Amino acid sequence: xxxxxxxxxxxxxxxxxxxxxxxxxxxxxxxxxxxxxxxxxxxxxxxxxxxxxxxxxxxxxxxxxxxxxxxxxxxxxxxxxxxxxxxxxxxxxxxxxxxxxxxxxxxxxxxxxxxxxxxxxxxxxxxxxxxxxxxxxxxxxxxxxxxxxxxxxxxxxxxxxxxxxxxxxxxxxxxxxxxxxxxxxxxxxxxxxxxxxxxxxxxxxxxxxxxxxxxxxxxxxxxxxxxxxxxxxxxxxxxxxxxxxxxxxxxxxxxxxxxxxxxxxxxxxxxxxxxxxxxxxxxxxxxx
Numbered sequence: 368x369x370x371x372x373x374x375x376x377x378x379x380x381x382x383x384x385x386x387x388x389x390x391x392x393x394x395x396x397x398x399x400x401x402x403x404x405x406x407x408x409x410x411x412x413x414x415x416x417x418x419x420x421x422x423x424x425x426x427x428x429x430x431x432x433x434x435x436x437x438x439x440x441x442x443x444x445x446x447x448x449x450x451x452x453x454x455x456x457x458x459x460x461x462x463x464x465x466x467x468x469x470x471x472x473x474x475x476x477x478x479x480x481x482x483x484x485x486x487x488x489x490x491x492x493x494x495x496x497x498x499x500x501x502x503x504x505x506x507x508x509x510x511x512x513x514x515x516x517x518x519x520x521x522x523x524x525x526x527x528x529x530x531x532x533x534x535x536x537x538x539x540x541x542x543x544x545x546x547x548x549x550x551x552x553x554x555x556x557x558x559x560x561x562x563x564x565x566x567x568x569x570x571x572x573x574x575x576x577x578x579x580x581x582x583x584x585x586x587x588x589x590x591x592x593x594x595x596x597x598x599x600x601x602x603x604x605x606x607x608x609x610x611x612x613x614x615x616x617x618x619x620x621x622x623x624x625x626x627x628x629x630x631x632x633x634x635x636x637x638x639x640x641x642x643x644x645x646x647x648x649x650x651x652x653x654x655x
Contacts, residue, residue: 391412392412395435397411399445399446400587402579402581405419405420405421405510406535407446408581408587411435413432413461414429414462414463414541414542414583414584415429415582415584416429416430416431417429418446419509420447421509421510423509423511424451424452424510426451426452426455426507426509426510427443427453427454427455428455428530428541428581429457429463430454430456430463430466430467431465431466432461432462436466436470439466450475451470451473452475453476453477453507454470454475454478456478457528457529457530457539457540457541457583458479458523458528458541459483459486459487459524459526460542463583464483464487464495467487467494468491471493471495471496476498476499477495477498478497478507478516479500479526479528480500480518482525482526482557483500484497485526486526501516504516504517504518505517511534512533513533513534514532515531515533516529516530517529519562519565521559521561522552522558522559522562522565523541523543523550523558524553524557525556525557526557527541527543528541529570531573536578536579537578537579537580538570538574538578538580540566540570540580540582541583542584543567544580544585544593545582545585545596545637545640546584546585546596547586547596548584549599549630549635549640549644550600550640551640554655558652560600560649564600564604571590571593571597574590576589576590576591578590580593599635602630603646603649604653607626608653610623610650611650617647617654620647621646623646627642627645627646630642
Protein backbone atom coordinates (compact mmCIF):
# COMPACT_ATOMS: atom_id res chain seq x y z
CA UNK A 368 0.00 0.00 0.00
CA UNK A 369 2.82 2.35 0.90
CA UNK A 370 4.58 1.50 -2.37
CA UNK A 371 1.41 2.26 -4.35
CA UNK A 372 0.97 5.57 -2.55
CA UNK A 373 4.62 6.52 -3.21
CA UNK A 374 4.28 5.57 -6.87
CA UNK A 375 1.21 7.76 -7.23
CA UNK A 376 3.00 10.69 -5.62
CA UNK A 377 5.96 10.31 -7.98
CA UNK A 378 3.63 9.98 -10.98
CA UNK A 379 1.69 13.14 -10.19
CA UNK A 380 4.92 15.03 -9.44
CA UNK A 381 6.45 14.09 -12.78
CA UNK A 382 3.14 14.79 -14.55
CA UNK A 383 2.96 18.28 -13.04
CA UNK A 384 6.60 18.96 -13.92
CA UNK A 385 5.92 17.92 -17.52
CA UNK A 386 2.77 20.06 -17.73
CA UNK A 387 4.53 23.08 -16.22
CA UNK A 388 7.50 22.70 -18.61
CA UNK A 389 5.19 22.46 -21.60
CA UNK A 390 3.21 25.47 -20.37
CA UNK A 391 6.44 27.44 -20.17
CA UNK A 392 7.21 26.73 -23.80
CA UNK A 393 3.60 27.41 -24.84
CA UNK A 394 4.15 31.02 -23.83
CA UNK A 395 7.33 31.44 -25.88
CA UNK A 396 7.17 33.54 -29.03
CA UNK A 397 9.84 33.33 -31.72
CA UNK A 398 11.17 36.76 -32.68
CA UNK A 399 12.77 37.12 -36.13
CA UNK A 400 15.32 39.83 -36.93
CA UNK A 401 16.63 40.33 -40.47
CA UNK A 402 20.40 40.86 -40.62
CA UNK A 403 21.02 40.77 -44.38
CA UNK A 404 19.13 39.79 -47.51
CA UNK A 405 19.22 36.12 -46.45
CA UNK A 406 20.54 35.96 -42.86
CA UNK A 407 18.26 36.14 -39.82
CA UNK A 408 18.39 35.82 -36.05
CA UNK A 409 15.67 33.96 -34.16
CA UNK A 410 15.07 34.53 -30.45
CA UNK A 411 12.87 32.30 -28.32
CA UNK A 412 13.88 30.35 -25.23
CA UNK A 413 17.46 29.17 -25.06
CA UNK A 414 20.34 30.05 -27.32
CA UNK A 415 19.84 32.49 -30.16
CA UNK A 416 19.44 30.85 -33.57
CA UNK A 417 21.14 31.97 -36.79
CA UNK A 418 19.38 31.25 -40.09
CA UNK A 419 20.59 31.36 -43.70
CA UNK A 420 18.01 30.93 -46.45
CA UNK A 421 18.41 30.52 -50.19
CA UNK A 422 18.24 28.14 -53.13
CA UNK A 423 20.56 25.65 -51.43
CA UNK A 424 18.15 25.19 -48.56
CA UNK A 425 17.92 26.45 -44.99
CA UNK A 426 21.01 26.40 -42.80
CA UNK A 427 20.50 27.05 -39.09
CA UNK A 428 22.78 27.47 -36.11
CA UNK A 429 21.49 25.80 -32.92
CA UNK A 430 18.01 24.42 -32.24
CA UNK A 431 16.90 25.58 -28.73
CA UNK A 432 14.54 23.21 -26.85
CA UNK A 433 12.67 20.31 -28.46
CA UNK A 434 9.12 21.56 -27.65
CA UNK A 435 9.89 24.76 -29.59
CA UNK A 436 10.69 23.04 -32.89
CA UNK A 437 7.21 23.60 -34.38
CA UNK A 438 7.36 27.31 -33.56
CA UNK A 439 10.89 27.59 -34.92
CA UNK A 440 9.93 25.83 -38.15
CA UNK A 441 6.89 28.05 -38.46
CA UNK A 442 9.08 31.15 -38.17
CA UNK A 443 11.51 29.75 -40.76
CA UNK A 444 8.61 28.92 -43.09
CA UNK A 445 7.88 32.64 -43.32
CA UNK A 446 11.41 33.15 -44.65
CA UNK A 447 11.73 30.20 -47.02
CA UNK A 448 9.82 27.25 -48.46
CA UNK A 449 13.03 25.23 -48.52
CA UNK A 450 13.62 22.50 -45.91
CA UNK A 451 16.19 22.77 -43.14
CA UNK A 452 19.18 21.18 -44.83
CA UNK A 453 21.99 21.70 -42.32
CA UNK A 454 22.10 22.31 -38.56
CA UNK A 455 25.30 23.49 -36.88
CA UNK A 456 25.63 23.28 -33.10
CA UNK A 457 27.84 25.80 -31.32
CA UNK A 458 28.21 23.43 -28.33
CA UNK A 459 26.39 20.57 -26.57
CA UNK A 460 24.08 22.24 -24.02
CA UNK A 461 20.40 21.36 -24.25
CA UNK A 462 19.16 24.90 -24.85
CA UNK A 463 21.17 24.84 -28.09
CA UNK A 464 20.75 21.19 -29.15
CA UNK A 465 17.33 20.22 -27.77
CA UNK A 466 15.70 20.37 -31.19
CA UNK A 467 18.40 18.30 -32.92
CA UNK A 468 16.41 15.08 -32.83
CA UNK A 469 13.32 16.70 -34.35
CA UNK A 470 15.29 18.25 -37.19
CA UNK A 471 17.42 15.17 -37.68
CA UNK A 472 14.25 13.12 -38.09
CA UNK A 473 13.20 15.58 -40.80
CA UNK A 474 16.39 14.91 -42.72
CA UNK A 475 18.69 17.72 -41.61
CA UNK A 476 22.44 17.04 -41.48
CA UNK A 477 23.93 18.01 -38.11
CA UNK A 478 27.44 19.46 -37.84
CA UNK A 479 29.45 20.17 -34.68
CA UNK A 480 32.86 19.99 -33.10
CA UNK A 481 33.98 16.44 -32.33
CA UNK A 482 33.67 17.04 -28.56
CA UNK A 483 30.01 17.98 -29.02
CA UNK A 484 29.39 14.63 -30.70
CA UNK A 485 31.16 12.82 -27.85
CA UNK A 486 29.00 14.53 -25.23
CA UNK A 487 25.73 14.09 -27.12
CA UNK A 488 26.48 10.40 -27.63
CA UNK A 489 26.16 10.01 -23.86
CA UNK A 490 22.61 11.30 -23.67
CA UNK A 491 20.95 11.69 -27.07
CA UNK A 492 19.20 9.55 -29.67
CA UNK A 493 20.88 8.70 -32.97
CA UNK A 494 19.07 11.35 -35.01
CA UNK A 495 20.24 14.11 -32.62
CA UNK A 496 23.94 13.26 -33.01
CA UNK A 497 26.19 15.27 -35.36
CA UNK A 498 27.10 13.22 -38.42
CA UNK A 499 29.81 15.62 -39.59
CA UNK A 500 32.43 16.75 -37.08
CA UNK A 501 35.59 18.82 -37.20
CA UNK A 502 38.59 19.39 -34.98
CA UNK A 503 39.86 22.88 -35.77
CA UNK A 504 37.88 24.51 -38.55
CA UNK A 505 35.47 23.83 -41.37
CA UNK A 506 34.17 25.82 -44.33
CA UNK A 507 30.68 25.46 -45.80
CA UNK A 508 29.55 26.92 -49.10
CA UNK A 509 25.80 27.55 -48.91
CA UNK A 510 23.38 30.14 -50.28
CA UNK A 511 26.06 31.93 -52.26
CA UNK A 512 28.53 32.52 -49.46
CA UNK A 513 31.21 30.81 -47.45
CA UNK A 514 30.52 30.13 -43.80
CA UNK A 515 33.72 29.78 -41.79
CA UNK A 516 33.31 27.56 -38.72
CA UNK A 517 36.14 27.58 -36.19
CA UNK A 518 36.72 25.93 -32.84
CA UNK A 519 37.77 27.93 -29.78
CA UNK A 520 39.35 25.88 -27.03
CA UNK A 521 38.12 25.50 -23.45
CA UNK A 522 36.00 28.64 -23.40
CA UNK A 523 32.34 28.08 -22.51
CA UNK A 524 32.92 24.32 -22.94
CA UNK A 525 35.49 22.13 -24.69
CA UNK A 526 33.48 22.02 -27.92
CA UNK A 527 32.66 25.64 -28.72
CA UNK A 528 32.41 26.84 -32.30
CA UNK A 529 31.91 30.27 -33.83
CA UNK A 530 30.44 30.73 -37.31
CA UNK A 531 31.21 33.66 -39.58
CA UNK A 532 29.16 34.47 -42.69
CA UNK A 533 31.87 35.94 -44.87
CA UNK A 534 29.73 37.86 -47.35
CA UNK A 535 26.98 38.98 -44.96
CA UNK A 536 29.52 39.98 -42.27
CA UNK A 537 27.59 38.21 -39.51
CA UNK A 538 29.25 36.36 -36.62
CA UNK A 539 27.43 33.81 -34.45
CA UNK A 540 29.43 33.36 -31.26
CA UNK A 541 27.42 30.68 -29.52
CA UNK A 542 27.80 30.91 -25.77
CA UNK A 543 31.27 32.42 -25.95
CA UNK A 544 29.42 35.74 -25.74
CA UNK A 545 26.54 36.72 -23.44
CA UNK A 546 25.64 40.26 -24.41
CA UNK A 547 25.67 42.62 -21.38
CA UNK A 548 25.57 39.65 -18.99
CA UNK A 549 27.97 37.53 -17.02
CA UNK A 550 28.66 34.37 -19.02
CA UNK A 551 28.21 30.79 -17.95
CA UNK A 552 31.62 29.13 -17.91
CA UNK A 553 30.99 25.39 -17.71
CA UNK A 554 34.12 24.23 -15.92
CA UNK A 555 32.83 20.66 -15.70
CA UNK A 556 32.61 20.58 -19.50
CA UNK A 557 36.09 21.98 -20.10
CA UNK A 558 35.32 25.69 -19.90
CA UNK A 559 37.76 28.23 -18.41
CA UNK A 560 38.08 31.98 -17.95
CA UNK A 561 41.36 32.10 -19.90
CA UNK A 562 39.90 30.10 -22.77
CA UNK A 563 36.81 32.32 -22.74
CA UNK A 564 38.89 35.48 -23.03
CA UNK A 565 40.92 33.95 -25.85
CA UNK A 566 37.70 32.97 -27.64
CA UNK A 567 36.45 36.56 -27.63
CA UNK A 568 39.83 37.71 -28.96
CA UNK A 569 39.51 35.13 -31.74
CA UNK A 570 36.11 36.53 -32.63
CA UNK A 571 37.57 40.01 -32.83
CA UNK A 572 39.87 38.85 -35.63
CA UNK A 573 36.92 38.61 -38.05
CA UNK A 574 34.70 41.51 -36.99
CA UNK A 575 34.69 45.17 -37.92
CA UNK A 576 32.49 48.12 -37.04
CA UNK A 577 29.78 46.91 -39.42
CA UNK A 578 29.65 43.28 -38.26
CA UNK A 579 26.38 42.06 -36.80
CA UNK A 580 27.10 39.74 -33.89
CA UNK A 581 24.62 37.08 -32.76
CA UNK A 582 25.42 36.27 -29.13
CA UNK A 583 24.53 32.97 -27.52
CA UNK A 584 22.22 34.94 -25.23
CA UNK A 585 21.13 38.55 -25.22
CA UNK A 586 20.32 41.12 -27.88
CA UNK A 587 21.87 41.38 -31.33
CA UNK A 588 25.24 43.03 -30.87
CA UNK A 589 28.19 44.80 -32.48
CA UNK A 590 31.93 45.25 -32.10
CA UNK A 591 31.69 48.00 -29.48
CA UNK A 592 29.54 45.86 -27.17
CA UNK A 593 31.77 42.87 -27.83
CA UNK A 594 34.79 44.89 -26.69
CA UNK A 595 32.91 45.97 -23.57
CA UNK A 596 32.22 42.32 -22.79
CA UNK A 597 35.91 41.45 -23.24
CA UNK A 598 36.90 44.28 -20.92
CA UNK A 599 34.50 42.94 -18.29
CA UNK A 600 36.05 39.47 -18.49
CA UNK A 601 39.59 40.79 -18.20
CA UNK A 602 38.67 43.17 -15.36
CA UNK A 603 36.95 40.48 -13.29
CA UNK A 604 39.74 38.00 -13.95
CA UNK A 605 42.39 40.50 -12.82
CA UNK A 606 40.46 41.34 -9.65
CA UNK A 607 39.98 37.69 -8.70
CA UNK A 608 43.57 36.79 -9.56
CA UNK A 609 44.84 39.53 -7.26
CA UNK A 610 42.73 38.10 -4.43
CA UNK A 611 44.14 34.63 -5.08
CA UNK A 612 47.70 35.99 -4.99
CA UNK A 613 46.83 37.60 -1.65
CA UNK A 614 45.83 34.23 -0.25
CA UNK A 615 42.05 34.70 -0.25
CA UNK A 616 39.85 31.61 -0.18
CA UNK A 617 37.09 30.79 -2.63
CA UNK A 618 34.40 31.76 -0.14
CA UNK A 619 36.11 35.06 0.61
CA UNK A 620 36.29 35.89 -3.09
CA UNK A 621 32.75 34.76 -3.85
CA UNK A 622 31.30 37.03 -1.14
CA UNK A 623 33.42 40.09 -1.99
CA UNK A 624 30.94 42.17 -3.99
CA UNK A 625 33.47 44.95 -4.52
CA UNK A 626 35.27 42.77 -7.09
CA UNK A 627 32.38 42.95 -9.55
CA UNK A 628 30.50 46.05 -8.33
CA UNK A 629 30.96 48.01 -11.57
CA UNK A 630 29.24 45.31 -13.61
CA UNK A 631 26.76 44.34 -10.92
CA UNK A 632 25.50 47.93 -11.00
CA UNK A 633 25.06 47.59 -14.78
CA UNK A 634 22.84 44.55 -14.31
CA UNK A 635 25.24 41.89 -15.58
CA UNK A 636 23.89 39.35 -13.09
CA UNK A 637 21.26 37.27 -14.88
CA UNK A 638 19.24 34.25 -13.72
CA UNK A 639 21.59 31.69 -12.15
CA UNK A 640 24.75 33.51 -13.29
CA UNK A 641 24.66 36.16 -10.61
CA UNK A 642 27.71 38.06 -9.41
CA UNK A 643 28.50 35.54 -6.67
CA UNK A 644 28.43 32.70 -9.21
CA UNK A 645 30.67 34.69 -11.57
CA UNK A 646 33.29 35.38 -8.90
CA UNK A 647 33.27 31.77 -7.69
CA UNK A 648 33.57 30.39 -11.22
CA UNK A 649 36.48 32.64 -12.12
CA UNK A 650 38.21 31.69 -8.86
CA UNK A 651 37.76 27.97 -9.54
CA UNK A 652 38.95 28.31 -13.10
CA UNK A 653 42.11 30.22 -12.15
CA UNK A 654 42.93 27.84 -9.29
CA UNK A 655 42.54 24.85 -11.60
